[in-house]
Amino acid sequence: MLTIQKKEQRVGLKPLPNVKGKVVMRFAPNPNGPLSLGHSRGVSILAEYWRMYATDGPMGHAAGSELLLRFDDTDPQVKPPLMDAARGWNGYEMIRSDFKWLTGKDPSRVVVASDRIKIYQDAARDLIRVGGAYVCNCDAETFKALKDAKTPCPHRDQTIEHNLAGFDGMCNGTTKKGAAVLRVKTDIQHPHPGLRDWTAFRVVATDAIHPRETLGQIPRHHAWPLLDFQSAIEDHLQGVTHVIRGKDLMDSTRKQTFLYKHMGWTYPETLYWGRVSVHEFGKFSTSMMRRAIEAGKFSGWDDPRLPCLAALRRRGYSAGAVRAFWVNLGLTEKDIAVSLTNLDAEDAKANEPGAHRLFFVPDPQLLHIDGVAGKVAKPLRNPNRPDAGHRTLTAEPHLVVAKDDLAPRLRLKDLGNIEQAGGHGKFTDDVMDRSLAIVQWLPKSLALPFTVLKPHFETDAEAAAAGDDGPEDEPLAPGAKPELEVPPLLEITGLVEPSVTTEVGKVVQLERFGFVRVESPERGVWLHT
């Protein structure tokens, strides 16, 4: 008997392919700066699978799941790790705390690649012994020309002994930068030029000293592995079963597959996500942000205008909302352009139920109102949760309301109706009249000065009005480095009710203004409307 079943909507991420036993994954950032919103896609997706395949997760089984944090810090010269004691910056520590904030957990294991250079060098020797790699003495231009012509270079057929000796020279410092690299043999005729005999190891410049070498945390190394080699070896060593990474690394998978074949290993299952651009933040990179901060254009990695997790955390975004945002987008190879609007909607769901309401009066105007003194307003801390209690505001003759709210007749929220002209007026009644604007107000003597820092990102309408089609890719002058756009940071000043002092560190909703994270009794940072 055949039964037709209605297709069921799948919620959340697709199941991982080819799961047998424990699921082991890794998040592998370069610690050249803290994590950004872009990195958080990877962490969020990986953390979701980590949860799904945990022993007690929805897809779980006894073997469980692991998510490793691996610092891919094998570049002492171009993108060295961020370690600036004077500024208190440490990429490793910043990423560990970003990871913990976002996932709520510590990683299953932490691997620091620069601790393990000797292991990679030994792995390279193993690869040479099986005939999978050779030491190439061509300079970069020469090799490129040969490679583009699908022609093997003269070093490709050297003996294993010769290669081993050459590699020793690279490791012990007798071979200088540029004089030799170790290449993995692939297929010099391969149709894809990027896959032909790729570089596994290079000798770094004598003055390119890794920050951890300077600090004596690791011994001095001359020959450092490139990402594709280090990552491939480490994935095998750590028993990684599933690699999930950006689509830009598709060719890495193909390169590394050659290496795995030489070694007789099985390559992990690999999934990709497409390129993401976030409308509000434009084009950015960790190094661009670092330069801009060092130049004083931003106050730090947590400047509210920056796409760093530190900045989102400071503004009050819930980590769960950031994760939900990415999990909802799913894992697709399509390149996407998203707006922060979706994150804000997700965050509102997370923050709104717990956020206390506060009266905030921007651009305050003083009113002298007869007949209000002593009247008491008891607005709820959260109208959707009466059990959260209320604040108490006692009116006095001098009140403030926002300049934009000024009108001949007004309803002071939770207090009553007034009429005024030129700043003087009187209390009329407290009969509910929905035709009046209901405005926030404060007793002058109790109101506290409050400033909200609000990043101003260009909206589509503004961009259209300004007549530009987004960031233009003008060719940079030789040697020039791309600069980060610096959006304005507005400082909105006003008065807030005294109970702000009990909200420090929390997200509040300033009624009819927006959600703000209170940093101190005097200052808040804009979250969203």
Added chain:
RNA sequence: GCUCCGUUAGUCUAGUGGCCAAGGAUUUAGGCCUUUCAAGCCUGCGGCACGGGUUCGAAUCCCGUACGGAGCACCA
């Protein structure tokens, strides 16, 4: 130039030959509710890039075109 990936409403996504006259989220318009222009509830607008083919039947399979993106580093 060579190689690879992608294309469902404004945005993101579900969908792997009939259950799809395409579902969800967000955005947006309107309404309800409400002592916030928040939240909540209801309703509406809006989409399978294009052209061929296979098939009784295609968003789904094949071919081509267009458009978008990535890689071709002694960076990650």
